[in-house]
Amino acid sequence: MSLPYAPWLPRVFELQAQLDGLLNQLLETANQAATLRAVSYDMERLLLSYEIASFANLGADIWILDDRTMAQLDASIVERLAGISSQFPDLATVQRDYQFVRRDQLSPNGRWIPAGVNRYLARAASTLNSRAESLH
Known part of the structure; x- marks a missing residue:
């Protein structure tokens, strides 16, 4: 005796696998x-x-990150940018922009160049945000 749902069961499994795949893609994105x-x-x-x-x-001078926090943020950014550049080769310019102003930003030693640091960091942040938006 054949059960009435037997012919439909393989298709249900296929659809469930497709849904799982789509969900994984959405979560990854x-x-x-x-x-x-x-x-x-x-x-x-x-x-x-x-x-x-x-x-x-x-x-x-109400809110300035302390040296320890800045060093931690910098290390985290450098590490994550390496992963981002390998995952998104077109974002290598972000890593390059960050590296370009990193020394001046972390230890200016009396050589303040806010316009230059702003230009490169703002461009890098904007590029990351634009790319994040394009993923949706």
Whole structure:
């Protein structure tokens, strides 16, 4: 005796596998976008701290990241950018922009160049955000 649902069961399994695959793709895309936005956010935090420190004579030294926090953010950004560049080769310019101003941003040694640091970090953060948006 044949059960009435037997002919349909293989198709149900196929559809379930397709749904699982689509869900995994959506989750992966969401995770990639979240990673790009997180790196962008951390770059923006470093930039804000740098800009506040560079204009300390304006009395705006209310929020400046301490050296330890800056070093941790920097190390995290460098590590994540390496992964991003390998996953998204077209974002290698972001890594290059960050590396270009990294030394001046972390230890300006009296050589404040807020416009230059702003230009490269803002461009890198904007590129990451744009790419994250395009993933959706």
